[in-house]
Amino acid sequence: MSTIRPFKGIRPKEELAASIAALPYDVYSSSEARKIVQANPLSFLKIDRAETLLPEGTDIYSPEVYKTARRTLDEMIQNGSFVQDTEDCYYIYALTMNGRTQTGLVACASIEDYLNNVILKHENTLAAKEEDRIRHVDACSAQTGPIFLAYRPHQEIRKILDGVKQEQPLYDFISDDQIRHQVWMISDRELIGKISHYFAGISHLYIADGHHRAASAVRVGQRRKAQNPAHTGREEYNFFLSVLFPSDELKIFDYNRVVTDRNGCTFDAILDKIKGGFEITQLPSGPYHPARKGEFGMYAGGNWYRLVSSIPATGDPVTDLDVSVLQDHILAPVFGIKDPKTDSRIRFIGGIRGLHILEEIADSSNGIAFSMYPTSMDELLNVADAGMLMPPKSTWFEPKLRSGLFIHRF
Numbered sequence: 074m075s076t077i078r079p080f081k082g083i084r085p086k087e088e089l090a091a092s093i094a095a096l097p098y099d100v101y102s103s104s105e106a107r108k109i110v111q112a113n114p115l116s117f118l119k120i121d122r123a124e125t126l127l128p129e130g131t132d133i134y135s136p137e138v139y140k141t142a143r144r145t146l147d148e149m150i151q152n153g154s155f156v157q158d159t160e161d162c163y164y165i166y167a168l169t170m171n172g173r174t175q176t177g178l179v180a181c182a183s184i185e186d187y188l189n190n191v192i193l194k195h196e197n198t199l200a201a202k203e204e205d206r207i208r209h210v211d212a213c214s215a216q217t218g219p220i221f222l223a224y225r226p227h228q229e230i231r232k233i234l235d236g237v238k239q240e241q242p243l244y245d246f247i248s249d250d251q252i253r254h255q256v257w258m259i260s261d262r263e264l265i266g267k268i269s270h271y272f273a274g275i276s277h278l279y280i281a282d283g284h285h286r287a288a289s290a291v292r293v294g295q296r297r298k299a300q301n302p303a304h305t306g307r308e309e310y311n312f313f314l315s316v317l318f319p320s321d322e323l324k325i326f327d328y329n330r331v332v333t334d335r336n337g338c339t340f341d342a343i344l345d346k347i348k349g350g351f352e353i354t355q356l357p358s359g360p361y362h363p364a365r366k367g368e369f370g371m372y373a374g375g376n377w378y379r380l381v382s383s384i385p386a387t388g389d390p391v392t393d394l395d396v397s398v399l400q401d402h403i404l405a406p407v408f409g410i411k412d413p414k415t416d417s418r419i420r421f422i423g424g425i426r427g428l429h430i431l432e433e434i435a436d437s438s439n440g441i442a443f444s445m446y447p448t449s450m451d452e453l454l455n456v457a458d459a460g461m462l463m464p465p466k467s468t469w470f471e472p473k474l475r476s477g478l479f480i481h482r483f
Contacts, residue, residue: 079163081159086154115154166256179315194287215482230319279320325447354381367398371442390461
């Protein structure tokens, strides 16, 4: 069973929501975040990336950065930029992109569920990124960026959320990237009880995005537990901020690759090495976005090619992923990229940026680009259900949840 619970949300004053809401902290470099905060002093990036308030050149992992994040959050609560609800509530967060809406329930998920694999993961975390968010969460005594969770569709939950959405929203604004953001509050005790009951009957939740934020929240919760001799398991640090979406409303975009070093091979030699596992067709024009699973686009030297895999399926949910086929049969044997997490010769480009960026990067580096067919939600769920992990950069979700609309303090 899945344990979720309502919380007393800290959220922006209504007229400030659009200005405060910010994309996740890890979408930006430090310099990009600094420019955004300079242009919009209310942006939540000044808390999520507090080095933006300190002199340029400040070590982004210095203690002063985390102290500044805590101080800034406290100041914004004290000056009324944020308000805190007085009762435990659930919230609804709907995002609309290109006419498609995904509706999430904002709630606190259980650290115990994470540790006991009721909440399933599909990728590993990196120690450095995890440590940064541990220090941020610990310093602020708050989770400021929600974890993006998915669950298999549940019609009774959908009916409740659709009913609440008929009411006037707390927030309704369109961000600079033309995503519509709408938020409703659920304070009715009966509805809260029904929602909690229905989720208790769901066997698994799945981390769609935010593995590092989830791992960090869990680590801080465990630390607080160890420090509290009167620990009961009901303290707020035992739960972490999440937005839970039905999997059938989510869209995964392609996550494309550019290899910037040909590993000493001519292009003809590369074609010769891969033709045994792929049917290769040079295309009259491009760029090319694969039309189905098992197809890949390849760009080099001004030309696009379609690759169609002839590698037999194995029945293994990870091995049969397109990202695995590319890694196992091209990137590793041809280019020598054994560990794509650490190899500097490969770049990962989210499909939201389009395919022309692949051409630009490949042309500037004499490299080779690969366009991918997106991993499906069913593939993600199957990998997680099997207790397995995907290769890095297998999924790119859009639209991105905004930070700063909901804060869970403990």
